[in-house]
Amino acid sequence: MTAPYKAPLRDMEFVYYELLEGNKISQLPGFEDAETETVKAVLEEAAKFAENVFLPLNQSGDEQGCTLEDGVVTLPDGFKEAYDQYTEGGWTGLTEEPQYGGMGLPYSVSVLIAEMLSSTNQSLSMYAGLTHGAAKAIHACGTDEQKNTYLPKFVEGTWTGTMCLTEPQCGTDLGLISTKAEPQDNGTHKLTGTKIFISCGEHELTENIIHLVLARLPDAPPGIKGISLFLVPKYLINDDKSSGERNPVTCGAIEHKMGIKGSVTCVINLDDAEGYMIGEKNKGMQAMFVMMNSARLGTGVQGMAAGEQAYQGAVEYARDRIQMRSLTGPKHPDKKADPIIVHPDVRRMLLTMRAYTEGCRAMTVWIAQELDQLARNPDPARREEADDLASLLTPVIKAFNTDTGFDSTNMGVQVFGGHGFISEHGMEQFVRDVRIAQLYEGTNGIQALDLVGRKMNMHQGRLLKRFFVPVAKYIAQESENAEMNEFIQPLSTAFTQLQQATGWIAKNAPANPDNAGSASVDYLRMFGLVTVGYMWARMAQIALAKQAGDETAFYKAKIKTARFYMQKLLPQTASLLATVEAGSDSLMDFDEGYF
Numbered sequence: 204m205t206a207p208y209k210a211p212l213r214d215m216e217f218v219y220y221e222l223l224e225g226n227k228i229s230q231l232p233g234f235e236d237a238e239t240e241t242v243k244a245v246l247e248e249a250a251k252f253a254e255n256v257f258l259p260l261n262q263s264g265d266e267q268g269c270t271l272e273d274g275v276v277t278l279p280d281g282f283k284e285a286y287d288q289y290t291e292g293g294w295t296g297l298t299e300e301p302q303y304g305g306m307g308l309p310y311s312v313s314v315l316i317a318e319m320l321s322s323t324n325q326s327l328s329m330y331a332g333l334t335h336g337a338a339k340a341i342h343a344c345g346t347d348e349q350k351n352t353y354l355p356k357f358v359e360g361t362w363t364g365t366m367c368l369t370e371p372q373c374g375t376d377l378g379l380i381s382t383k384a385e386p387q388d389n390g391t392h393k394l395t396g397t398k399i400f401i402s403c404g405e406h407e408l409t410e411n412i413i414h415l416v417l418a419r420l421p422d423a424p425p426g427i428k429g430i431s432l433f434l435v436p437k438y439l440i441n442d443d444k445s446s447g448e449r450n451p452v453t454c455g456a457i458e459h460k461m462g463i464k465g466s467v468t469c470v471i472n473l474d475d476a477e478g479y480m481i482g483e484k485n486k487g488m489q490a491m492f493v494m495m496n497s498a499r500l501g502t503g504v505q506g507m508a509a510g511e512q513a514y515q516g517a518v519e520y521a522r523d524r525i526q527m528r529s530l531t532g533p534k535h536p537d538k539k540a541d542p543i544i545v546h547p548d549v550r551r552m553l554l555t556m557r558a559y560t561e562g563c564r565a566m567t568v569w570i571a572q573e574l575d576q577l578a579r580n581p582d583p584a585r586r587e588e589a590d591d592l593a594s595l596l597t598p599v600i601k602a603f604n605t606d607t608g609f610d611s612t613n614m615g616v617q618v619f620g621g622h623g624f625i626s627e628h629g630m631e632q633f634v635r636d637v638r639i640a641q642l643y644e645g646t647n648g649i650q651a652l653d654l655v656g657r658k659m660n661m662h663q664g665r666l667l668k669r670f671f672v673p674v675a676k677y678i679a680q681e682s683e684n685a686e687m688n689e690f691i692q693p694l695s696t697a698f699t700q701l702q703q704a705t706g707w708i709a710k711n712a713p714a715n716p717d718n719a720g721s722a723s724v725d726y727l728r729m730f731g732l733v734t735v736g737y738m739w740a741r742m743a744q745i746a747l748a749k750q751a752g753d754e755t756a757f758y759k760a761k762i763k764t765a766r767f768y769m770q771k772l773l774p775q776t777a778s779l780l781a782t783v784e785a786g787s788d789s790l791m792d793f794d795e796g797y798f
């Protein structure tokens with residue numbers, strides 16, 4: 204029995220148009236077609252597609268998984284047909300450039316669609332998701348010929364892309380990559396090596412698969428500065444762009460894993476496989492970062508998508524399941540017991556899931572709209588601002604959304620009691636599926652190091668100021684607004700604590716870098732809590748202004764969820780500040796032998 208799911212279209216539209224600047228996005232050059240009516244119609248169609256095509260395959264895909272026989276991977280029943288419907292519906296080209304056949308819609312719209320697809324079937328959504336990332340890297344760093352060859356096929360959905368970084372000896376530390384690329388007289392390269400954990404690395408969904416592979420040239424300097432990026436097609440490409448001879452890039456094995464069982468995870472062997480360099484020699488990481496940043500946001504989307512899905516399942520169950528009476532006397536005296544939704548602890552879990560999910564959606568769409576500004580705004584100063592905010596908040600979105608998304612799926616199981624542990628209800632699958640999102644695309648620990656070690660200091664703290672200045676201004680501006688006091692006060696307290704933690708790290712990390720390392724995860728969590736708190740204060744303000752005549756209680760529920768967030772979730776920043784300021788001694792002054 205698949206857990207119920209209805210795409211949260213009302214909330215998506217609220218975030219996109221009422222909280223954020225969706226109307227301004229359609230005024231940017233190139234996004235003129237993204238008028239409100241078009242965007243709403245696209246989201247409605249995507250919702251139907253996700254609910255009717257992706258959702259019915261989620262549980263069966265998990266049960267069946269993928270198999271490998273004689274080098275051929277078979278995906279769960281129905282995946283090929285669903286993918287074909289996806290491409291026939293034009294979904295693969297939604298945000299790609301019109302010159303390559305795409306519809307050129309804003310990235311921020313695709314984030315909402317990606318959420319619906321991931322909520323309904325995280326595994327299946329990955330085949331197209333990685334292809335978008337590959338397209339972005341080729342678009343940013345490829346030659347015109349490469350763009351004209353690959354991008355139209357990605358738009359059509361007839362080829363998919365992969366991202367081949369990881370090797371047995373290296374995951375986080377890509378400087379250890381050993382796959383070799385030998386230059387050939389005709390300008391191509393021959394690649395040899397083994398990649399592991401490659402998502403969607405082999406399948407029969409499409410006529411070709413284009414691997415983006417990190418490898419090392421013979422004269423490359425050691426470490427991260429000696430890595431180049433190559434396009435390695437499964438089938439070599441004929442002059443007429445049809446698929447030709449098989450390239451020796453093959454699937455040696457597939458992994459048996461905890462979740463996302465419908466997304467095949469492959470060992471990919473390259474045995475003198477033909478590849479084409481993309482971007483500059485030894486600058487592969489720069490090109491790959493384009494793909495990784497897009498994939499990091501995409502992973503953040505998976506986190507909130509899982510939270511939404513688990514929330515919906517848990518709410519329905521909590522209304523139905525009757526156990527015990529309310530502490531304050533029967534609420535449903537006609538029944539033998541009250542539904543569990545009356546109990547404070549069940550409400551704590553439901554509201555936590557809701558407050559994180561809606562808050563993360565607001566934060567994620569905000570940054571997605573900033574990326575649209577970065578892509579299209581003619582004003583360089585506005586583009587720089589957008590770039591700074593997106594760079595700063597990408598690791599926060601990746602880690603905070605997936606940590607809270609995982610917690611939400613776990614609470615979803617808890618709301619179901621023992622029934623949550625039973626596969627039939629579908630709740631335990633969400634926990635298993637979303638768990639990977641905290642690990643891949645750089646573990647959440649690595650996201651925290653990126654925030655503290657790189658983003659915090661970048662351009663002499665300019666990125667931080669891009670966030671701190673508007674938040675401080677907003678708090679100051681609303682501090683006299685009595686109606687907003689209950690939201691602004693907690694936000695102000697948490698924001699002050701975040702600034703204090705920032706100051707502590709800036710002061711204590713230079714003398715002892717372990718202080719930054721030990722503070723990083725707590726600091727990122729504080730950052731996420733405050734950013735989402737800022738979103739909640741602004742959402743509450745809009746809802747307060749619109750609550751009169753609010754027949755569906757949408758705005759009333761927003762205000763009450765904001766109140767819950769401010770009172771019950773945001774104050775975590777106080778204890779996080781204490782742990783940041785406790786420094787690294789208790790971690791590092793523990794002899795390795797004591798473990």
Ligand SMILES: Cc1cc2nc3c(=O)[nH]c(=O)nc-3n(C[C@H](O)[C@H](O)[C@H](O)COP(=O)(O)OP(=O)(O)OC[C@H]3O[C@@H](n4cnc5c(N)ncnc54)[C@H](O)[C@@H]3O)c2cc1C
Nearest residue numbers: 366367368369373374375400401402468643644645646648
């Ligand atoms: C299902 C699945 C799909 C995947 N898909 C892909 C894919 O499509 N393409 C691809 O290239 N890879 C893929 N990966 C690989 C994934 O990105 C890596 O597993 C991940 O980046 C972590 O690398 P690792 O497993 O080698 O862990 P390690 O790098 O060995 O890290 C182990 C632990 O040490 C911590 N750690 C490491 N270095 C530091 C440090 N400096 N400071 C603090 N902590 C540190 C990490 O946070 C982690 O907790 C996938 C993995 C899985 C399981």
